[in-house]
Amino acid sequence: MSSTAVNINNSTSTEKIMETLKGIVNKFTNAMILPVIGITVFLFFWSISAQNIHTSLGKFPGPNAVIEQLSSLYDEHVTERAKADAFYQRLEKRNAAKLEKNPNYVAKVRTYTGKETFIDQIFTSLFTVTSGFLVAAIIAIPLGIWMGLSQKLNSALNPIVQIFKPVSPLAWLPLVTMVVSALYVSDDPMVSKSFLTSMITVSLCSLWPMVINTSIGVSSIDSDLINVSKVLRLPALTHIQKIVLPASIPMIFTGMRLSFGVAWMVLIAAEMLAQNPGLGKFVWDEFQNGSSDSLARIMAAVVVIGFIGFLLDRIMLQLQRRVSWDKSSVNV
Amino acid sequence: MNLTTEKNNSASNTLNNNQKAFLDISHIDMVFPTPTGGFTALKEVDLQINKGEFISLIGHSGCGKSTVLNIVAGLYQATKGGILLKNKEVNEPGPERAVVFQNHSLLPWLTAYQNVELAVKQVFKKGMSKGEMKEWIEYNLKLVHMDHAMHKRPNEISGGMKQRVGIARALAMQPEVLLMDEPFGALDALTRAHMQDSLMEIQNELNNTVIMITHDVDEAVLLSDRIVMMTNGPEATIGEILDVKLERPRSRLSLAKDLEYNRLRSEVLTFLYEKQRKVENINSNAPTSKAASKQVVNET
Numbered sequence: 098m099s100s101t102a103v104n105i106n107n108s109t110s111t112e113k114i115m116e117t118l119k120g121i122v123n124k125f126t127n128a129m130i131l132p133v134i135g136i137t138v139f140l141f142f143w144s145i146s147a148q149n150i151h152t153s154l155g156k157f158p159g160p161n162a163v164i165e166q167l168s169s170l171y172d173e174h175v176t177e178r179a180k181a182d183a184f185y186q187r188l189e190k191r192n193a194a195k196l197e198k199n200p201n202y203v204a205k206v207r208t209y210t211g212k213e214t215f216i217d218q219i220f221t222s223l224f225t226v227t228s229g230f231l232v233a234a235i236i237a238i239p240l241g242i243w244m245g246l247s248q249k250l251n252s253a254l255n256p257i258v259q260i261f262k263p264v265s266p267l268a269w270l271p272l273v274t275m276v277v278s279a280l281y282v283s284d285d286p287m288v289s290k291s292f293l294t295s296m297i298t299v300s301l302c303s304l305w306p307m308v309i310n311t312s313i314g315v316s317s318i319d320s321d322l323i324n325v326s327k328v329l330r331l332p333a334l335t336h337i338q339k340i341v342l343p344a345s346i347p348m349i350f351t352g353m354r355l356s357f358g359v360a361w362m363v364l365i366a367a368e369m370l371a372q373n374p375g376l377g378k379f380v381w382d383e384f385q386n387g388s389s390d391s392l393a394r395i396m397a398a399v400v401v402i403g404f405i406g407f408l409l410d411r412i413m414l415q416l417q418r419r420v421s422w423d424k425s426s427v428n429v
Numbered sequence: 430m431n432l433t434t435e436k437n438n439s440a441s442n443t444l445n446n447n448q449k450a451f452l453d454i455s456h457i458d459m460v461f462p463t464p465t466g467g468f469t470a471l472k473e474v475d476l477q478i479n480k481g482e483f484i485s486l487i488g489h490s491g492c493g494k495s496t497v498l499n500i501v502a503g504l505y506q507a508t509k510g511g512i513l514l515k516n517k518e519v520n521e522p523g524p525e526r527a528v529v530f531q532n533h534s535l536l537p538w539l540t541a542y543q544n545v546e547l548a549v550k551q552v553f554k555k556g557m558s559k560g561e562m563k564e565w566i567e568y569n570l571k572l573v574h575m576d577h578a579m580h581k582r583p584n585e586i587s588g589g590m591k592q593r594v595g596i597a598r599a600l601a602m603q604p605e606v607l608l609m610d611e612p613f614g615a616l617d618a619l620t621r622a623h624m625q626d627s628l629m630e631i632q633n634e635l636n637n638t639v640i641m642i643t644h645d646v647d648e649a650v651l652l653s654d655r656i657v658m659m660t661n662g663p664e665a666t667i668g669e670i671l672d673v674k675l676e677r678p679r680s681r682l683s684l685a686k687d688l689e690y691n692r693l694r695s696e697v698l699t700f701l702y703e704k705q706r707k708v709e710n711i712n713s714n715a716p717t718s719k720a721a722s723k724q725v726v727n728e729t
Contacts, residue, residue, distance in 0.1 A: 327503075328522045328524060329551045
């Protein structure tokens with residue numbers, strides 16, 4: 098009797114262990130194994146089809162060629178940095194020598210003029226996209242709040258927003274280029290024209306999702322909360338600060354995430370045409386260069402662009418999680 | 430605290446001498462514009478309320494109870510007639526007519542304490558020091574038995590607790606009139622009973638002027654000094670007013686067998702289910718059911 102009871106106990110506890118093990122395995126499968134399988138299958142089909150596509154610049158690059166180019170791009174960056182360091186050391190030495198001879202000598206400072214490496218271009222792109230996005234946010238969020246608060250302003254501006262929202266960056270770019278060339282005339286420019294052109298184009302395109310989401314967020318605040326504010330007779334600024342802003346933060350952030358995604362997409366196109374030394378210019382230059390490595394390098398850039406876009410979205414998501422009170426609104 | 434209540438009492442006494450009510454809801458009509466012309470929700474609603482009175486508004490849903498409350502709150506403007514509070518016309522919302530909303534409407538990103546604080550800071554910006562404010566906020570949260578969870582956010586506390594905080598926020602404004610729109614409608618029966626007891630306890634202590642909307646006959650009889658029963662809309666108005674002269678403090682257990690209590694209860698029930706029976710035919714659409722209920726009104 099007692100031995101069977103022990104057996105039953107044993108069997109139930111082993112069952113429990115089996116179940117928890119199953120849960121862990123399931124979780125692991127979903128989080129790790131399935132994505133790895135997906136990526137492997139994709140890489141397989143990519144390399145198969147790449148081998149069968151012949152272009153005037155040789156075969157379409159497969160995964161191997163891309164990895165090769167990524168590492169060679171990094172190597173180029175390292176050698177270029179070494180060159181730059183050597184240049185600055187020489188410059189320092191020369192200046193020091195001249196100063197020894199003539200104490201009144203004013204040291205000449207020259208910047209290294211070697212070409213931008215792929216890594217430099219990534220940072221240029223990140224800087225340009227962030228500037229463009231911030232300019233857009235500074236305009237879009239207050240405008241969106243105002244539109245959300247005032248039904249009249251919303252009716253007046255909504256058609257304009259709807260018309261400009263679907264415009265491609267490529268359509269804006271010539272206009273922006275000409276306007277920047279005409280208005281931004283300076284002997285000692287703080288930033289280059291190409292940067293300004295790309296940045297403004299990014300701003301113009303990433304403005305709209307933020308305006309729309311902010312105004313929807315503000316106009317859809319629970320009317321009870323508005324009534325609370327009315328009963329308390331909150332002054333307009335306090336009303337915005339204490340009720341409107343916190344209530345619409347989830348929607349504002351949704352708009353910001355959308356906008357940042359748009360900004361990153363637009364940036365590559367803008368840099369291509371404006372010749373801003375970022376990833377877009379890299380792609381364009383490689384395309385014009387037309388060496389046997391070019392396609393693999395462009396494909397490497399594509400992978401990097403995608404990966405950075407993904408990272409930017411994750412950063413925005415983390416920011417949203419930190420700022421937003423409504424955790425359920427933060428969806429992946 | 431004591432000083433202000435005494436002052437208010439003397440003020441209301443002089444008002445009574447002048448034969449003026451504390452709160453005068455004077456011949457109100459409310460017409461809502463619709464695409465097919467005006468919809469008359471309220472017609473000739475007229476009610477005088479004394480200081481410290483607890484009034485319940487009862488009636489079937491859609492009879493315009495909330496509209497009356499919103500007009501008193503100043504959130505709606507009456508089409509005809511008006512509201513006088515201490516002889517001054519009401520035409521905008523304000524903290525002297527605090528509202529407890531049906532679904533608590535606490536700001537979800539603030540803790541219970543901060544929700545009350547927002548109101549206190551706004552209402553007593555000049556009159557209180559920081560320390561006094563803190564004390565006053567905590568006093569009000571204690572009054573509704575929420576001092577143990579005052580640093581929790583609305584999504585961390587139960588529905589009844591949220592409603593308590595909503596009441597604390599309204600009480601903290603030290604309103605002349607407390608307006609409650611079905612404050613316990615969304616709560617389960619046990620929690621509701623508990624909240625009613627708390628409200629009676631608070632009312633015992635503060636003796637506020639209260640207008641409360643309710644669907645619950647027991648709640649109305651238990652809490653009120655007068656029950657205002659409204660006819661069905663459109664053109665809803667006050668049907669009957671019932672004086673509740675039960676002794677306070679009231680206890681729901683001993684009242685259950687009380688003859689007067691049961692008489693009042695059955696009067697309200699008779700009004701609601703015989704005189705103002707709402708004919709809700711599943712097959713007929715809304716206008717005909719309204720027309721039918723109007724017929725009932727005419728017959729009575």
